[in-house]
Amino acid sequence: MNYGHVNLVDGIWLKGTQGHYVSVNPANRSPVGDVLGPDGHVAEQAVAAAVREFRRGQWVRNPRLRAATLNAMADAAATVSDDLVDLLISENGKLRAEAIGEVMASISELRYYAGLARDIFGRAFSGQPGQMSLIEKEPAGVCAIITPWNAPLTLLVRSLGPALAAGCTVIVKPHRATTVVSNLFMRSITSVPNLPTGVLQSLNDPDDWVGAWLVNHEDVRVISFTGSTATGAKIATSAGPRFKKLSLELGGKAPAVVMADADLDRAAREVAKGITVLSGQMCVCVSRVLVERSIADEFQHRLKITLSEIKPGPGHLPESTMGAMFDDSAVERHLANQQAAVAHLDMEILLAGKDLRGDTGGCFVTPALFSSRTTDHPLIQNELFTPMASFEIFDSPEEAVSLANASDFGLAASVHSADHNCARWVASRIDSGTVWINCHNRLFVETETGGYKSSGMGRLHGVEALLDFQETKHIYFENDYETRPQ
Template sequence: MNRSSTAVTTLRRAANWINGVPRFEGPLHDSIDPATYQVIGNYPENGLNAAMAGVAAASKAFITTPWARDHELRARVLEQLAAAFERNREGLLEVLSLENGKIKREAVFELDMVPSKLRYYGAAALMEAGRALRPKPGRLSMILRQPMGVAAVIAPWNSPVVLTIRSLAPALAAGCTTVIKLPAQVAQTASMMARIMGEAEDLPHGVINLFFESGADGSSYLVNTSHVPVVSFTGATRTGRTIAAAGASNLKRFGMELGGKTPMIVFDDADLGLTLPVLEKALTVFAGQFCMTGSRLLVQDGVYAQVRDSIAERLRRVKLGPASDPTSDMGPLIDRANVERVELMVETALRAGAKAIVRGGAIKYGTLAKGAFFQPALLEVSDNLLEIVQQEVFGPVLTLQRFSDEAEAVRLANSTAYGLAAGVWTRDLAKALRVAEGLDAGSVWVNDWARVFDGTEEGGFKQSGLGRLNGLAALEDFVEYKHIALQPGSAGP
């Protein structure tokens, strides 16, 4: 691929990528820019056939290529993939921001996480090892870690590049061959990702296969077929439950990062000069379409009014706009259907007793009305059982509740079915640690938000997931342990 950036005007038909070859079979559908609803390209809809072909290619590659057995090959390819994403960064940035709708600096944030993840797991591939022990005299045992086989990676549209790589990289490092499924809303991005990955010169055909679909036929095949023993899924909790139930008949292994309802707990002694700007971004980054969106604001009595008024003013000033406008603070939702869904959740909350501090909502007039824009909303609530408090919105809607002391803060924070992440804002480190230990959350940030690192595990408690991604623990989803017990034979005459 040319090292120069890919101009938007060159977007054509997206292609699935199976066994190292682009495939265009299937009826064509339009790819849409959610900021303008203009057509930016098209893609073939052929999920089931693409999934079946991808699994066949991955199964063959697992058996016939050295991929599953050659640690050095895996490390080398992961480095080549990292370099390929770096070379094509600008072109992928243009496509991602146009098709996904996120503003440029957010798209940059996503893409710049990719090379280091690939390199981290390239190093992990070289470190991957079993162990040996003598359980008793004359006995020797070996514990081997072996790749499970074909791994399915089902990633969402909200951050399609980094969330694909976050599951793909440890699967490859472990020695699995893979089939990736992405939603059709990001078909152009997915197609370009496949072309970039195809630049890894030592990557055997069939080790990485990728397809996209608007429905779920291909995903269902990946979940149900016995030829795919492990699925890494990132998406909604409801979908996670469905696919886990479907895969149970084959005792399929699942790694899942699911929904979140991140509480942001602000104590009286918080540094509000530091806190308020981050609270705003915690809601508006990716237009609130992020599993770790800071969607619940819990504020202690002493600073409640100040925080309420300040965050309300900040949300009123958020400038919506397309990625092409460098002054945009927040882009659109992924499509109009999601605007209608979020609007209904807000209306339902207001009818149930929530108070609109900032009503926000769908843009109904002007140029932005053509797109899928939603102005941020701030809803004050006293009933902790409202749907808007308990369920993930996946849009820029912030609920506001007050608390009196640490115990109430922890109780409110833990009162949903989710446990992906939380934030604690205080100058008192001892208090921060006490509260963090009491929270049911896989990640807790103190005076910060959404800090994740390649080497630190992340994942959810309760209904927010199974297993962990990032860090060495991510490899566990993709390996089997085998015990080989040896008894040396007696010496011959």
């Protein structure tokens, strides 16, 4: 199916003359679509259109227009939801249930921010008679949204929704590997009649230059990026001298803390699902399993059984319970990490992940689990982004917290315990933007997400997401009517 995988500039889909990429289905290596990039002239047109609309258009000043348009976008995306699901399965490699969840969440998020667009308020303050201060929230300017491949729709909309609701104009830069599904989504939501043409642009990036170009462009005032901590650090370094607003959700190393009084069957299911969701290619995936010593052997046994029952396979097959890896390099990284664990004296492979490429023809593996008695190894400190987790033991809640915080990431974590007070105590002391209790990986549009430490800055989802795309202005005036002699 060819939707014309080109670039949206000022309401027109343009080919440009620079860059070409063939998107490939990781489950069977079949081509999904051709992606054409922009040239420098087309890219400059996109920024110019966004600047024009921001400075002169009605979008910035008309919250009811923004609300109506976001609702219309949700309606438009819903009309192509089946095609979006199919493309997510084929281009992204995820399971059908995961793809359906992503599409429905994206539509829901558009509706949520349609409501918030009409609910942006400032405040007033009078310090003395005849003095008045008005505190107003204004859109921050032209925004570039740079998205990853692992959840190309939800990770776009959680930035796009608040950016548009706040009144920003936007340039989207999708990952080249998932441009086809991103293109269809953009075609659907930009087809709505109330959307001014300069509000929303999309620039493909097959040659991997557009993202850096947007970060460095003097007219782009906000950068919203989801991806690796290393790339986020480069963006912050480039954007720093221009004092741009940054919204960065970066890497994760989510620990799952299992206390001795936990429901072990439920915890095993939640942890196994947390390790294998999106084939381990999600920044909030469980990558460290921290277990109280008295139940360590029993929980390890249950977790290994649950992980062994995972059935990797193409996302459209109902019997598949884990989809494909991103590409061959992801498979090789999964295998190399296991070899690194084998070679270390303080580590042991508890469940070996297998390379299934020869059996399936696609980029499939099975999950892996290894024990570790150290926290200073790269396998514990670095984000692995494969279905692989460490198994570590603690003796007290205080030690569990210390272990959980023994990495420079702080995006997500979970605590599993029947004692709510203990679970709440541990959760409050883990350095993480999100901590779930007796579950893992529950994300809602209404509740903010974001990272501590090297996991990023800013918050997305919820009301606070608007802050990343707004400036606060103080307007002060005086009148002498109250102090005038009567």
